[in-house]
Amino acid sequence: MTKPTTTIKVNSPSLLAENGFYFHTQIEHTFLKEVQHMLFTYYHETALEHSITTHYRLHQFLAPEDLLDIERIAESFDVYLRFDKCKSVSDNQEKIIIIDNRLIVVQQRKIFFHELCHVLRHVGDQRKMHFLFKEGQETEADNFVLYAFMPFYMISQLEIPNRQEDAIRFLASTFKVPLKLAGKRLEQIQRRDLQGRMLADSVKQTETKRNTINVSHHNHGETRLYAYFDSTGDYIEPSQIIIQVDPQTLISEQEILFSPEGPFERLEESQLEAFVDSKPIKFNDLDYTRDGRISLKLSHLASRYYNSAFKFIVQRKDIEQVLDCYGADF
Known part of the structure; x- marks a missing residue:
């Protein structure tokens, strides 16, 4: 039986370059072979990515060509977009983005998505912000660019x-993005797909050993928040918050959001032994959201921790420092 002839459109590199962004002319090649395509069966969207997907579909x-119209995208988010002969800038309070019209289109689009994340998700003035918070916001904005x-959901089709x-x-040509960005997104998807595959295998092998929490016999498949009140303290506010994350959530979600006021399950001193392997959460792992919640990255x-730790401990002083940066109280 002869194998079917399948036409695959791939991009042969041209010599065209504009300000460091390389594009490719479309040249159609025909291969007489069985076609193999990349599949990402175990990929899971993060919370941030899912929110973009939901909005886009709504x-x-x-289709990829729908994303070329950033004015329409801005309007869908109720954000005012203007082009001017000035440095690109955004205001997250006024929900305004100004793009430098002297830039090439692909740079304008990249800057737009970066600033859109700041407008939609971030609070505070980065010029007055602690560098760790600024770094965290920039990291999230860079991920937002890849997702947006x-x-x-388009790539999978x-x-x-x-x-x-x-x-x-192929991806660079389809989405009209630079090769470097297309490569970064593809590698991100492949890495998370591999993590999902490894996690699925691990869960199958160890489900009888690691599927329970030692406190109150809760299922390890849940993410739970606990509070410990130091007996030497005032008993009004918890001295530590312990977060137990299920493996699936750890690799598939970008963040966990919780209110500094709880609710939390209270831990007694006799129960702390179950959490002696908890890993510390650093100051730059935390952020503050518009609705007054704490974001754990x-x-x-x-x-x-290479996806191998699932219990984490947050010190009260770190939460107080986060809230203090935004003028809030614990």
Whole structure:
């Protein structure tokens, strides 16, 4: 039986370059072979990515070409977008983005998505902000660019060539983005798909050993928040908050949001032994949201502890420092 002839459109590099951004002319090649396409069965969207997906679908952004119209995207988010002969800037209180009209289109789009994240998700003036908070916001904005430029629900519908180089060129051409950004997004998806695959295998092998929490016999498949009140303190506010994250949430979600006021499950001193392996949460793992909640950056923890730690402890002083930066109280 002969194998079917399948036409695959891949991009052969041209010599065209503009301000460091390389594009590719479309050249159609025909291969007489069985076609293999990349599949991402175990990929899970983060909370941030899911929010973008939900919004895009609700407003009928369904194909890559729909994302070329950033004015329509801004309007869908109720954000005012203006182009001017000045440095690009945004105001998250007024929900305004101004883009430098002297830049090439692909740079304008990249800056737009970066600033859109600041407008939609961040509070505070970065000029007066602690550098750790500024760094955290910039990291989230960079991820937002990848998700908004190249949404996974669109990528998953494409027949992506199996060779890495061809796949990057294909995505860059399809979404009209620089090669470097397309490569970064593809590698991010592949890494998370691999993490999901490894997690699925690990859960199957260890489910009888690691599927319970030692406190109150709760299922390890849940994320739970506990509070410990130091007996030497005032008993009014918890001295530590302990967060137990289930493995699936750790690799699939970008963050966990919780109110500094709880509710929390109270831990007694006799129960602390179950949490002696808790890992410390650093100041720059935390952020503050518009609705008064604390954001715990799970992506930081997953990377730092190689997806092998699931219990984390937050000190009261770190939460107080976060709230103090935004003029809030614990």
